[in-house]
Amino acid sequence: MKNKKKIQGIKLFLHIVPGLVMIILFCYLPLWGWSFAFFQYKPGKALLECNFVGLQNFKELFGNVIMRKNLFRVLKNTFGIHFLGYLFSPFPMMFAVLLSEIRSKKFQKVVQTITTLPNFISWVIMFSLAVSLFGANGLLNTGFKEMGVDVRINFLNSDKHVWLTQVLLQQWKGLGWSAIIYFAAIAGLDQELYEAAMVDGAGRWARIRFITVPQLIPTYFVLLIMSIGNFLNTGVDQYLAFGNSLNKEFIEVLDLYVYHLGIGSGQISYSVAAGIMKSLVAVILFATANTASKKIRGTSVF
Amino acid sequence: MKAKTDIIFYIFACLGFGLITLLCLYPFYYLLIATISDNQLVNLGRIYILPKGIHFDNYFKILKLQNLGNSFTISFLRTVIGTAACLSVTSYMAYFFTKEEMWGRRFWHRLVVVTMYFSAGMIPIYLNNRMLGLTNSFWIYIVPNMLSVYNMILIKTSIEAMPAELEESAYLDGAGYVIRFIRLVLPLQKPILATVALFQAVNHWNDFFTTKLYINRPKLYTLQFQLYELLNQVTSASEQINAEDPYAAITPLGIRLTLTAVVVIPIMLVYPFVQKYYVKGVMVGAVKG
């Protein structure tokens, strides 16, 4: 009996072998490139001809007091913006749930389509749009001037409420797109449960609270855990577009800081060193979130 | 009583959604009017609600690009083949990872999942792909992306939410793994598969970095890359010290807006086809009998 099970298990394993080979080929094999961080690599030179410097690159990235202070600052910003983002993370789910309650399918489809549009508009364009609306000569301020009101909005140049502004901008851009997955999940729910509930006399809110939301929670948590692993990776685009010297104190996240240090195309060794550290932190964060989820909810992604 | 709260809910909901829709529509509307407005006015930030100085030069400039038809074809092929390939492989892997009896399932699963969080770096990946013979070939667009781990987790979660009795009844009928996967699981996972297909298709359609790095032959350029190239040229030209740039009427911002419009519109045309999978009721009657 046990043998049969084992053979069954191996047969199953054989099914995924091609996929595993791909993963190993494309994700693990190139990891030899992490050795760049321990040399002073210059593209064009064979790796072994470059100077071996051990952990020096890592030390130099964080060795100086001012740079450590900067690093602390950018990590604070990254954490702050992400935490605030997590506060907003149930919004796509609520959006999808409430929209599904509207009876008119056409209305649902139209709203769904239109709310995904901002996702395709790059941050650079969003920024120039924001300037033309909220800038010193933008629509709002010119309007105030003409109406004689003495209020001036200038959040683009101010370092107050930076985290909130950036997170709100993210919501504006990403709400519709993030909601797609919840629409898919809702579409897959068993209608019979609803019919049974209605027969039992459950109203709209009761149905949402006891049927819809509990079934969406697993998806929500899976997405949450996966995004915790990406904590340090915010991408540069949004902050590069909206960042300037006046709000840098609060808007500079880790990726932007690394980008500004010119660690991009030029200094490969430093960028690989920074990449290694970020990967290590990401894996640790993800594993922690996963373990926590297992302990608290009994399910996990791993 | 119930009807009254219902009506209040409806009013608030419609107002709320209407507002959100308008807020989301405005950037796109701005895009459209800005691309047909005078480019200098757009640069000066003076276009808000109505277009001013209407012209279509931005679009003409793009239409006049050499090779446009070819790059559109490449983009289209890449999106279709790439999405189909990715969907097949990813859902296949997701299904088998749900099987607890697999030998070493936890280990292999972790091996795969953890790859989401590290990257070997641009140059080693480039050299790796070069070694595999993928540079300057159409397959660089398809092969490295065939297994998308993030989407695999989504599909796996969705399959695990399916009631186990469904598969058990098919198993008792004598169906093997692959048959159960194709005949039973896939049709029931239509919503999530449609979603993953949408995500992948959009990624393929929007990507230009792959072409930037791996392709030298213009025959294999994608549409996005060609447009991105145009943007770079116009930006470069506008940064020349000389006042006499022939692109003065066409500004980088103008091109950027136009190419966004050109790229987004096909996606919007395809989107309604995906939406039909979000209709409630796919699961009705699945467990009956």
Added chain:
Amino acid sequence: MRKRREMRGCVLFLSAALSAGLAGCGSEGTPASGDTAQKSLSSAISDEVVTITMYPADANISSGVVGGHKGVYFADNGFELEVWAYSDEKTNAILASGDLPDIIYVSKDNLDVMIEAGMLLNLEEHLDQMPHVLAYEPMEVALHYVREFRSAGTGELYALPLTVGDNQTKEAIADSTERNAVKLRWDIYEEIGAPEIKDIWELIDVMEQMLAAHPTDADSAPCYGTVLNSGSDTSYWACMVMFYRWHGYLEEQLPYLLEADMVNGTFESILSEDSLYYKGLQWYNEVYRRGLMDPDSINNDRATQKAKVDSGYAMVPAGCLPGWVTRYYEYYIPGSNIYFDYTSKYGDSNKVIAINANTENLDACLKLLDMWCDPDAYLRIINGPDGDFWYSDGENAYLTDETLEHLRVNGPGTGDRKYATGEDASLWNTSFCLNTGAYTSYQDGNGDYRILRTQAWQEAQEITTSNETFDSWKKTTGFDSWKEWLESEQAYYSNSPLADISSFCSKPDDRMQLTIDALREVVVNASWKMVYAESRTEFNKIWGQMLSDCEGLGAQSIMDWRMADIENAANIRDSLQK
């Protein structure tokens, strides 16, 4: 369900077939409509035409096969040029993999590595196949320089220098010192009575008066005293560029926190309250606090600032973009010095052009490099074939009537000009080995040789500089040209003890570069904050913080290193000149 599978299968199969066909088939790429010259290219060739690939220095030329009239010209010389798309990532990929194109523009940072790896062809034994290189006079010094300093120590020629020689501005009638002058919106300046401006602070007062006289333009868009931008900040705070140029300083050494007084020949640290940098910050801050600066300056990118300045919204252009349109004309502030050197003795200090050591089309590559040193070829490539935009009678060359008419109507830009074949005039801005002031073999009918840029020909300039504003400028100032005014004040310097130093300076290693980048972040951010400071105390506080941050990062050691390097460079340069 089965139907869907089948459909998917069909689509997959069809797509695979199509793609296999595409991947396997021969040359494709239909030319754009109107590009009839491309067709004549393929049909009229009797000799074999080889294809050579090129990787440019910048994104400013389109990738793909060069067609149109340029393509015809290249084909007549036996080759077809295919350009690869430029990007920083691609440069690294090319270096790491060693898959070079036939011709490559090499940045000086990568040159040594490439020579040592044997990637570049040694040009010494092929110089005789490039007669124009040897015939161009300013090349001799530049080649000597490349052999000594751009050869990874081998002393041999592995690349050719770029933009060697004089700039076309030596022939300019009007604007002949580019950014290096204070410019005013002349019509408004005359409106307020053309008051005398005695120093840089009075300039602010005049700016205020001008703005008061003209607060908005015709469309009621607001005007400003000056407009800046933050998009040009690369390795230093770009807004300081023009302020430096107004005083005869250069900003080249700003990444190392040094400012260069070109007239007196000294380098000073910017981290002191005596520095011109500090004065510039005070000046900009004063402009801001008096409400004369565009408050969106920090959000402007270069294109936006250019749009605003070119539309005339700035009374006094500053930052790094002067007004190049004919609304702005120069003013000489007494006591200032203007340094403008239009000669590039050693060529572009950042890049060179080289041939792949493993190229299969050596003759074609050499032909191209030779073409890059031929002023007649430059004229032909940039301005089209003889008889279209320009024509020659063998000895002399003139502009065609259509060109002159176009200049009268549209000004200097090529705009929507078309060649006789219907092809659009497009910008071909790749660097040649020659600078824009080289002389062709054509004359102008009066015995003087023609420069290879038609915009600099006398008849073209006469049209583009004849306008009311310039006439009234001449009347008010009493001079016929800016150069004349400067020379009458003895304030024009075209030589400097510090000229060409950067060509001989060395590159900092990676660790130093990291510190330099960190310093740049500190200085650029502090500079912006100081410009936007609402009060004197805030201004001083930020300055103090900047100084202490720089000190903490180790600025002094960077500056010392650079000063020593500069002294060394000066010695090398002097020894070369003997």
